Amino acid sequence: MFVVAVALAGAAVAVALGFRSSSRSSSSRNNSSSSPFLARVPADAARITVSARPISRPVAPGFVGLSLEFTTVEAYAGTDPSAINPVLVALVRNLAPHQRPVLRIGGDSSDWGWVRAPGLKQPAGARFTLGQRWVRVTRALAGATDARLILGLNLEANSPRLMAVEARAFSGVGRRALAAFEIGNEPELFGSIPWYQTSPGHRVFGRRRGYRFGNYVREFTRFSKLLPASVPLAGPATGGPRWIPRIPGFLAAQPRARVATLHLYPLHRCYVNQLGPTGPSIPNLLSPAASGGFDSAVAPLVAPAHARGASLRVAETNSVSCGGAPGVSDTFASSLWALDYLFHLARAGVDGVNFHTFVKAYYRPFYFTRGHGRWRAHVEPMYYGLLAFTQAAPPGSRLVRVSAPADSTLRVWATRAPDHRTRVVLINTTAVRSRQVEITLPAGGHRHATVQRLSAPSLAAKTGVTLGGRAFAPETSTGHLTGDTESLRPGRTPSGGYLVRVPAGSAAILTR
Secondary structure, eight states: OHHHHHHHHHHHHHHHTTEEEEEOSHHHHHTOOSOOOBOOOOTTOEEEEEEEEEOSOOOOTTOEEEEEOHHHHHHHHOSOTTSOOHHHHHHHHHTSTTSOOEEEEOGGGGGTEEOOOTTOOOOTTOOEEOOHHHHHHHHHHHHHHTOEEEEEEOOTTOOHHHHHHHHHHHGGGOTTTEEEEEEOSOGGGTTTSOSEEOTTOOEEOSSOTTOOHHHHHHHHHHHHTTSOTTSOEEEEEEOOTTTGGGHHHHHHHOTTEEEEEEEEOSBOSSSSOTTSTTSSOHHHHTSHHHHHTTHHHHHHHHHHHHHTTOEEEEEEEOSBTTTOOTTTTTSHHHHHHHHHHHHHHHHHTOSEEEEEEOTTOTTOSEEEEEETTEEEEEEOHHHHHHHHHHHHSOTTOEEEEEEOOOOTTEEEEEEEOTTSOEEEEEEEOOSSOOEEEEEEOOSSSOSOOEEEEEEOSOTTOSSOOEETTBBOOTTBSSOSOBSOOOEEEEEEOTTSOEEEEEOTTEEEEEEO
8 A cells, every 4th residue: 555655646746747757668658658648837837939930050960079189089099090999989979870970180289299201390389299100090080980070280380391291191081081171270379378488488489479360361371272172171260259250251261261160168267367257167157158158259150151162160169268177067067058058059050069178178078998908988977968969959950949938047949850850958057946847839740749858966966967867887888878768758738738847957858
């Protein structure tokens, strides 16, 4: 009798929360075809209406990608081209299922590396050498993931010979893999941040103070003539707020530039007031400005880029600049931020977003250990947010219009995908209050709806993250989620909508 009473009480709670039941396997989920129950809509429920009207371009294949420093490639993939880290391969491909992922290899290391060649002197600012083994490993990684690569070239050295040598060496990754050469990295900083220091501590800059956008454009023109005509070029690889609006002018002056690249970081650990609104903290990361603050700057760049036959890519981004911040970039809050942020950029119309990482970064989506010849990965919270976006916005999806009450702590997005399914994403960024949401969808579509949650013990949690009830093993050797999928059946409301509860500090994806 006690067991029966508990079961009935549990069922009553589920009804009160707007869910029919929880199914933990595909077989039970497929058999859950009983008629829907009517859920009581609380007076304080948020009521949203999803229309069929698209408000974005289709989400491009390979929309979610990664950006790696040159030195990160072998640290992640290994040094044996015939034995590429299979866990890395799986984690890369998870973000682009049935697509070709886009890997950008660059960052600061674009201007710190060099390739040996007869008669070529090592630049004073070069910190490492890229040899044939690196090229073979990178080629093998691209082959294993079927990735398209954007490869950075050293511009700060200001050496035409070095750039030509690098381009010739990097072409060894194979024509199928090579999407573009990116000339330099954040050139707006060449005249203000030292390229290197001499032993007495004298700082040496890559360019004179006052190096401007026009100087870069002229250098791009000069160096582009040294590069193979068969390979598209990328640039200006800028994160400068004064340079980003000038990207259309850059493309107009550079007919060979086919990938316009920019860098975005909402919060900063270097060069700003750490206690200000852009300093690293969980409240700042989950503020509307951190996910949507770039919309007005990015959206006007899309049409001019496409008119020139170029794509527009946020080729380097993450939560906090300068490698991230502990207690912020490595927490579950970064997962919710990434999910919301990607939707903002998709609505703006960009063609892809590459999340930057390197071995010791706090914002790394994963890191690896190796023992007894076996690779294992530790998957960080942010990666779950990237994965949730790929599930909610498969290639070809269009964002559709949503009518929702103004609420800075409840973010609502909806997509209509080529599989004719509508997906609604609800992100509750407050740590103290769960939300009940009544969702009204367009008429038609699939008969049944399911809900999966992205959750963790708290916004500050670094472990215990789940997506649809599944998680990566603490030391995954496969790179795939484990466990049975947990799908909830939302209750139907008297008006024909769906009632979904979103616990504090979590997200939910309704699919119909």
